[in-house]
Amino acid sequence: MMDTTCHIAGIAFRNPIVMASGTFGFGHEYNRFYPLDRIGGFSGKGLTLHPKSGNEGLRSWETAAGMLNSVGLENPGIPAFLSTEAERWENYDVVRILNLGGSSLEDYERGAALIEEDYKHRQQRGKKAVDMIELNISCPNVKAGGMAYGIQTETARTVVGLVRKATTLPLIVKLSPNAEDIVSMALMCEEEGAEAVSLVNTFSAMKIDIYKRRSVFENSYAGLSGPAIKPIALRMVHQVCQSVHIPVMGLGGISSAEDILEFIMAGAEVVQVGTHNFVDLRAGENLSRDLENLMRQLGISSLKEIRGIV
Amino acid sequence: MAEITANIQVAPGIFRMSVAGAYAGKMGQFYMLRAWDKTPLLSRPISIYSLDAEEIHFLYQVVGEGTRILSMLQAGDEITLEGPFGNGFPELNGKVALVGGGIGIAPFYYALQSLPQADVYLGFSQKPYEVDHFKRITDRVTVNVGGHILDLVDYEAYDAIFVCGPNAMMQAAQRLNERWSGRNKVYVSLENRMACGVGACLVCSVGTTGGRKKSCVDGPVFAVEEVKSW
Numbered sequence: 001m002m003d004t005t006c007h008i009a010g011i012a013f014r015n016p017i018v019m020a021s022g023t024f025g026f027g028h029e030y031n032r033f034y035p036l037d038r039i040g041g042f043s044g045k046g047l048t049l050h051p052k053s054g055n056e057g058l059r060s061w062e063t064a065a066g067m068l069n070s071v072g073l074e075n076p077g078i079p080a081f082l083s084t085e086a087e088r089w090e091n092y093d094v095v096r097i098l099n100l101g102g103s104s105l106e107d108y109e110r111g112a113a114l115i116e117e118d119y120k121h122r123q124q125r126g127k128k129a130v131d132m133i134e135l136n137i138s139c140p141n142v143k144a145g146g147m148a149y150g151i152q153t154e155t156a157r158t159v160v161g162l163v164r165k166a167t168t169l170p171l172i173v174k175l176s177p178n179a180e181d182i183v184s185m186a187l188m189c190e191e192e193g194a195e196a197v198s199l200v201n202t203f204s205a206m207k208i209d210i211y212k213r214r215s216v217f218e219n220s221y222a223g224l225s226g227p228a229i230k231p232i233a234l235r236m237v238h239q240v241c242q243s244v245h246i247p248v249m250g251l252g253g254i255s256s257a258e259d260i261l262e263f264i265m266a267g268a269e270v271v272q273v274g275t276h277n278f279v280d281l282r283a284g285e286n287l288s289r290d291l292e293n294l295m296r297q298l299g300i301s302s303l304k305e306i307r308g309i310v
Numbered sequence: 311m312a313e314i315t316a317n318i319q320v321a322p323g324i325f326r327m328s329v330a331g332a333y334a335g336k337m338g339q340f341y342m343l344r345a346w347d348k349t350p351l352l353s354r355p356i357s358i359y360s361l362d363a364e365e366i367h368f369l370y371q372v373v374g375e376g377t378r379i380l381s382m383l384q385a386g387d388e389i390t391l392e393g394p395f396g397n398g399f400p401e402l403n404g405k406v407a408l409v410g411g412g413i414g415i416a417p418f419y420y421a422l423q424s425l426p427q428a429d430v431y432l433g434f435s436q437k438p439y440e441v442d443h444f445k446r447i448t449d450r451v452t453v454n455v456g457g458h459i460l461d462l463v464d465y466e467a468y469d470a471i472f473v474c475g476p477n478a479m480m481q482a483a484q485r486l487n488e489r490w491s492g493r494n495k496v497y498v499s500l501e502n503r504m505a506c507g508v509g510a511c512l513v514c515s516v517g518t519t520g521g522r523k524k525s526c527v528d529g530p531v532f533a534v535e536e537v538k539s540w
Contacts, residue, residue: 025510033508045512053522056539060503060513062350062375067505071512074522226351255348278352278505281392 002292003302006040006270008247009170009195011131013040013095013270015288016260016303020251020274021046021099021134021174022071026085027092030277034285040270041095043134043198044081048101049111051077057218061207066226066253067275068205070217073101078111082118086129090122096129097172100163101136108135108159112166119169133169135160135194138176138201150176150201153184160192172249175199177229177236186240186248198249198272199240200233226275227253234266241267241308255279257290261298267308311388315365317381321439323372324413325381326359327389333366334394337421338472338499338531341393342507343368345383350376355504355526357417357474358394366391369440371413395507396530399497404469407431409483411459411475415440417499421472422447429468433459433475458482465490472531474499477540484534496534500525 054074138150202223233252250268509527517539
């Protein structure tokens with residue numbers, strides 16, 4: 001029997017495939033293509049305290065083996081999510097991760113407090129909609145907050161500390177590849193009591209329209225994702241896994257079972273799949289099948305056998 | 311995977327592709343087409359040109375790498391189709407005008423099959439294409455080359471006007487609708503960049519009077535007075 005289960009903060013993932021925030025909507029968008037119990041978990045669209053309309057102008061551009069996005073955290077806001085979408089989450093047999101964004105310390109803190117309050121209310125009714133919070137301090141497309149918090153370790157410490165105090169839910173901190181020092185950022189998260197870190201978010205990048213002589217994006221820069229970033233993301237995940245004792249969710253351009261095993265050999269507990277969801281609407285179902293086949297082919301009966309061996 | 315049965319160039323840079331299989335779809339809906347493995351990364355959203363029990367057809371213009379690859383495919387080659395996606399044009403009673411500009415004529419051939427009593431207006435900047443197809447269904451086809459096709463549409467003569475074409479043309483349709491305020495009967499099909507096609511990524515988000523909406527799920531067809539960002 002193949003063992004693909006993984007654990008973070010005592011929560012079991014059926015397999016290491018977790019769908020990344022911003023690429024999986026709130027889950028139901030893909031649930032019509034395959035049952036969500038084929039994957040280990042998913043991280044919902046990034047939520048902020050107040051609704052955000054996101055960025056104006058062009059929002060995406062394809063690149064060699066990747067894509068740029070400048071969505072800018074468009075979302076309905078945490079209260080709207082909790083009063084509508086969260087009820088649907090109660091019924092999903094998969095690890096449900098709420099991705100929390102913000103543009104000020106107060107917003108992050110109040111957002112986390114609302115989630116905690118909702119968590120306790122549901123608990124009283126014997127229900128659960130959210131298993132973990134993924135703290136997004138790394139969105140490159142939000143001018144105030146977002147990546148600003150994700151670059152300097154000591155600035156980020158304040159946010160992580162505040163959110164840690166505001167919730168009892170397991171906390172994952174999503175790190176930016178644009179951080180000054182990603183290893184010290186991860187160590188700081190561990191010190192502040194985060195149960196895990198996820199890395200990496202998109203790389204700050206650019207596309208210029210030579211005919212119009214300007215960036216194609218209103219914000220000048222956008223976030224690069226997809227296979228183009230995989231080797232760099234893998235290196236960063238490897239570096240962080242060498243340094244921290246908490247589990248790591250590895251992500252960045254994963255699009256095959258081979259990619260998943262690479263990240264697990266680099267030390268990741270689970271992986272996140274992002275842009276590949278756009279390439280294959282049934283990515284979760286297909287990757288979970290491919291992973292089991294590849295493990296069988298390579299004589300791997302449990303992911304524990306290979307985790308961090310490189 | 312499905313088999314391509316034909317892929318014919320009908321004008322410079324304009325192709326009509328036929329794919330074998332029984333596909334579903336309403337007028338104005340689209341499919342995500344993919345005929346490559348890793349590069350380019352994303353599938354391409356292409357509206358339904360026509361469909362019957364055995365085949366689905368797409369009319370498309372070569373504008374970038376994806377459509378260039380599509381244009382090189384031949385009968386017997388394989389392609390992946392996901393769909394139908396999007397809301398499509400509303401099913402309304404009354405007199406309808408279908409107004410297409412350039413490759414924007416694509417959704418209206420199938421729309422005409424659903425609304426055979428509609429009047430058709432086809433505008434081209436250069437040599438017209440596919441006009442004979444439309445004329446097989448109706449003799450009420452108006453063609454214009456090099457002008458503004460909307461200028462030929464008598465706004466007051468219709469209960470609904472469906473428009474698809476370059477953004478400038480759809481913005482002109484919005485101004486036309488504003489001039490005849492209160493009638494709110496013009497619908498436009500937007501052509502936005504998309505990534506997922508299913509409402510998850512928000513790349514195709516459009517500003518509307520009702521807040522941000524997703525072109526892929528809430529559109530691509532919108533009531534024209536609703537659209538705020540083009």
